Amino acid sequence: NAxxxxxxxxxxxxxxxxxxxxxxxxxxxEYMSWYRQDPGMxxxxxxxxxxxxxxxxxEVPNGYNVSRSTTEDFxxxxxxAAPSQTSVYFCASSYSPPGxxxxxxxSGTRLTVV
Amino acid sequence: xxxxxxxxxxxxxxxxxxNLPCNHSTISGNEYVYWYRQIHSQxxxxxxxxxxxxETNEMASLIITEDRKSSTLILPHATLRDTAVYxxxxxxxYDYKLSFGAGTTVTVRA
Numbered sequence: 001n002a003x004x005x006x007x008x009x010x011x012x013x014x015x016x017x018x019x020x021x022x023x024x025x026x027x028x029x030e031y032m033s034w035y036r037q038d039p040g041m042x043x044x045x046x047x048x049x050x051x052x053x054x055x056x057x058x059e060v061p062n063g064y065n066v067s068r069s070t071t072e073d074f075x076x077x078x079x080x081a082a083p084s085q086t087s088v089y090f091c092a093s094s095y096s097p098p099g100x101x102x103x104x105x106x107s108g109t110r111l112t113v114v
Numbered sequence: 115x116x117x118x119x120x121x122x123x124x125x126x127x128x129x130x131x132x133n134l135p136c137n138h139s140t141i142s143g144n145e146y147v148y149w150y151r152q153i154h155s156q157x158x159x160x161x162x163x164x165x166x167x168x169e170t171n172e173m174a175s176l177i178i179t180e181d182r183k184s185s186t187l188i189l190p191h192a193t194l195r196d197t198a199v200y201x202x203x204x205x206x207x208y209d210y211k212l213s214f215g216a217g218t219t220v221t222v223r224a
Contacts, residue, residue: 031210041216045211045213048210108157
């Protein structure tokens with residue numbers, strides 16, 4: 001049982017490049033989400049999904065795209081990377097609705113856009 | 115979600131109890147109090163949650179005042195591994211969004 005796995009752990013992009021951050025969970029959680037954390041700040045929700053085929057925007061969705069074709073995977077796509085997207089990205093999952101159960105977070109992807 | 119107010123930082127001696135306060139004066143009747151922590155460079159970790167009764171698990175205890183306008187997370191015997199940022203969050207259980215504030219940076223000193 002690996003929990004929530006994020007890849008890659010580190011990534012450097014040039015402005016304008018695109019890439020996909022991977023997130024996979026093996027707990028059969030229906031709910032998955034992406035957060036970003038900038039230095040000295042709390043986490044901000046980017047996008048979330050309550051099940052395969054269903055996604056919705058969080059508080060900072062601009063510049064990011066998601067899809068959910070399987071229960072296990074929830075990739076985050078950066079369409080055209082900008083320096084403002086330099087951040088640490090965390091994926092989280094839980095049962096749906098979260099109810100009394102806490103969220104399980106991955107270990108993060110540290111992204112630098114130059 | 116109701117907003118929360120936490121101290122920016124606090125120190126604690128190893129082996130002593132750490133008491134982390136949180137104010138949530140605008141909490142509504144159906145909102146729970148959740149605590150998470152984030153150890154440096156790791157993803158947040160769920161600690162405990164409660165509605166109005168005190169709660170205890172293997173990690174911590176949660177004390178919620180009778181008027182529910184504030185709460186205290188207690189780490190009974192702090193260790194160096196408890197050094198982290200602790201987040202107090204109020205939300206309804208069916209709300210999918212977690213709103214993280216700045217949290218309290220807790221430093222446990224030997």
